[in-house]
Amino acid sequence: MSDKSWTHGPVKDAVTLATLPWLLAPVLAAAFAGGGTRRWFGGRTDDRRAQAQEAKDAAAQAFYELDTAQRDLRLTVETIRAVDDSPEARRALASFEEFGRRVDEVSHRYIETIDAHDLDRDDLDAATAGRARAELSRARDDLDRVRRELERFAGELGPLLDKAETRLARLAPAVERARQALRAAAGQLDSTRAAGLRADDLAARLAALGPDLTLLNEGAGRHGAAATLERADRVTREAEAVRAEAARLPERAAEIDRRLVSLRTRAEALGNRAEQVEPVLSELRRGFTLACWQDLQSVPEQAARNVARAGERLAEARAARQEQRWADATALLATVRALLNSADEAVSAAGDRLRRLEAVRKDPGAEVDRARFAVRDAQRLAMAGRHRPDPRHAGPLDAAAARLERAAAAVEGARHPDWWRFLEEMRAVREDVGRVVAAIREARAEG
Incomplete structure (x- = not known):
């Protein structure tokens, strides 16, 4: 068998299987020693870590939404603060400050919870991940609750905000009207002076508005929207008053001239009559x-x-x-x-x-008849629709009739009658009767 045959077949496989544990040992040791790779737990631990991460993301979203709601509400409150100093507005501002403290509290707890749990730790176990998830979920719930309360409060501020925005919308036109009113007043004063009338008092009143114009030009950002709006309206009113008076001044001068002539004529005539x-x-x-x-x-x-x-x-x-x-x-x-x-x-x-x-003196009977007619006419009115007169009306009428007869008897046959007293008594009788007639008509109108 050649040397090449050693690299194939059952012999090679046996050698490879025998040497594999020794080849893998350094790699596994490096993995468990933290050589740049995450420890893998598998199963329940990974699930808890994922759930905790989801809770962390949800809490972060709730934190962002609360921050956005607070920023939006702050814009609303600042708009109201700029133009409204009513008790209702002041209460709303105080409530916003209280909400600010509550937002700070839940935000602080959220940040503390985030800092307390590092979900990227390699040695994070299932129990720790579960606690992190629970605490992050509570933080999210707290953030959501305060956000909803903020949104309800913002809804309650709707009428105040509408009023404030209406005032702000009036601001720029109001300032421009004030400038135009000042220009119109100055132009009218020039025309009046050209007619030979000095109008020094009107010029002084217009000059006194100069500092207000400076403040208006500096803007609401420096002096406040409410103060600027009030100042603009006041400048407009006063400037328009100056313009109107300056426009009327030639006519006023002519009227004074006419009255001087008329009153002088009347004084001369009264002197002659006196x-x-x-x-x-x-x-x-x-x-x-x-x-x-x-x-x-x-x-x-x-x-x-x-x-x-x-x-x-x-x-x-x-x-x-x-x-x-x-x-x-x-x-x-x-x-x-x-x-x-x-x-x-x-x-x-x-x-x-x-x-x-x-x-x-020539005909005293005419005065007596005039007074008697008034008394009888009142007596007929008192009896109208009644079987007997109301004592409140009958008594004064009887007294007036008796007074009339006494006055008439005093001048009859007198050598030197007091005609003036007689005339005054007749006048007094008619006035007494007139008061009774008014009382009768008032009583019937009420009844």
Whole structure:
């Protein structure tokens, strides 16, 4: 048998089987000694490791979703914080801070759990993998629970968010309206000045808005959306008011000029009428008792004094107009008008008194008939639909009728009747009756 025959057949196979354990021994030793390959357990351990890894991935996903939900909610809260300082908004912000603490707590527990379990360890056994899976599952559940609570809270913030977004949407247009209002006011002031009117007070009011314009230009990011929106609205209102007043100023000046002329004419006429009061008082003194005219004694002096004071204020108003102090001129003209009204009333009172006294002396029955008609008309109203009048109405009406008869009897046959007192009594009777009629109608409307 040649040497070649040794390499074939049964002899070769026997040699190979005999030497195989010695050839594999170094390789297996290297594998169990950790020579760069993972230890293989097989069976239950691998299943537990895979389950733990799935739990770890699920917890990581829950952590990511919670972080996303918190970021979204923070945007919502910051939007509300920027423009809303109501008690409801402040409560929402406080609740968000509390949620932040809860998120931190569950996130910290999740991170601690991840750090506590190394699922890539070669010596990880089934029991350890099972504990890791359970703890990671609890961490995921905690993260999911807080996320759901965050999402419910975000839903509850819907009305506040809508209101905040509406305000934010108004912000840029509001600032632009303020700028346009300022430009319009400045342009109107230029036009008014070109007409020869200084409008210094309006110019000062417009200049006072300059610092607000600077703040608006600096933006809501620096000064807050709520403050910026409030400032823009206020600047718009004030600038529009300046523009409107500047536009009206030429008409206002013309109106002041007309009133100066009209009130001067009226003052001159009242001065002439005041001079006629004394003759009227003389007629009253000759024809009627002291009680009929005594309260009018001071009318000439009072009327003259008011007319003189009106003339002084009128001169001051004219000077204010020349100096273009429009507010002062307007206020002075109002004072002039009040003084002239007072003088007019006093002068008219004397003439009216004389006419009324002469009329009642000539025909006192007309006043009595007028008052009696009022009483009887009220009595018929009180009896309408009733068998007997309501005592609340009958009593005052009977009193008014008795008062009427006493006043009429006082002037009948009197040598020097107090006609003025008689007229005042007739007026009082009519007023008493008028109050009863109003009470009857009110009671029937309610019933």
